[in-house]
Amino acid sequence: MAESVVLVSGGVDSAVTFAEAVREDDETPVAVHARYGQHTASKERDCAEALAAHYDADYVELDLSDAFGTFGEGLTDDTDLSTHYDDDGVATSYVPMRNTVFLSVAAGVAEERRATKLWFGANADDRDGYADCRDEYADAMERALSLGTDRVDFEVRRPVVSMEKDKIVSRGDELGVPFEHTWSCYQEGDSPCGVCASCEERARGFERAGVSDPVR
Numbered sequence: 001m002a003e004s005v006v007l008v009s010g011g012v013d014s015a016v017t018f019a020e021a022v023r024e025d026d027e028t029p030v031a032v033h034a035r036y037g038q039h040t041a042s043k044e045r046d047c048a049e050a051l052a053a054h055y056d057a058d059y060v061e062l063d064l065s066d067a068f069g070t071f072g073e074g075l076t077d078d079t080d081l082s083t084h085y086d087d088d089g090v091a092t093s094y095v096p097m098r099n100t101v102f103l104s105v106a107a108g109v110a111e112e113r114r115a116t117k118l119w120f121g122a123n124a125d126d127r128d129g130y131a132d133c134r135d136e137y138a139d140a141m142e143r144a145l146s147l148g149t150d151r152v153d154f155e156v157r158r159p160v161v162s163m164e165k166d167k168i169v170s171r172g173d174e175l176g177v178p179f180e181h182t183w184s185c186y187q188e189g190d191s192p193c194g195v196c197a198s199c200e201e202r203a204r205g206f207e208r209a210g211v212s213d214p215v216r
């Protein structure tokens with residue numbers, strides 16, 4: 001029986017979170033990956049699947065494109081991502097209720113398996129523009145999800161929530177995370193664009209950590 005479920009997006013933060021889960025748990029966590037109609041869906045899926053294979057984890061993939069197609073913004077439509085924040089201070093790449101839906105889906109997969117831990121890769125860089133990446137949000141979700149069932153008392157584990165990208169990359173390097181199976185660019189292609197906000201953040205993180213990025 002699995003002890004935990006990890007949300008694996010295909011990005012760096014969830015990959016390092018995955019590695020922490022593997023290190024801490026006695027059983028290999030179940031990897032849950034959701035497609036939500038984002039432009040980079042197939043690249044991210046390939047990465048999530050490869051990470052699950054790397055850690056020999058069960059892999060569950062959910063297609064939520066229809067749901068997010070009805071209320072998606074940010075990474076799913078033609079939002080201009082060249083400005084980082086909108087007038088409300090929300091990141092232009094923010095997708096409405098993304099982590100709320102993802103954590104709920106992960107909790108469903110976990111409940112069925114009587115797993116109690118949900119591993120979630122929220123990080124400090126996203127604190128400003130993404131309300132659903134903050135520590136207090138994760139605390140509240142942990143409580144709401146636990147109140148939603150009499151079977152499981154959930155714990156939302158978020159090992160990188162207070163770390164910025166360079167710390168996350170250093171930690172991932174220590175844990176031997178196969179960064180070649182991660183994708184950060186807002187566009188899909190054989191190689192990342194190198195100029196979008198996400199590519200910039202990744203490049204800065206690897207550079208400050210002194211780790212060479214296998215995906216360039």
Ligand SMILES: [Zn+2]
Nearest residue numbers: 185193196199
């Ligand atoms: Zn890019």
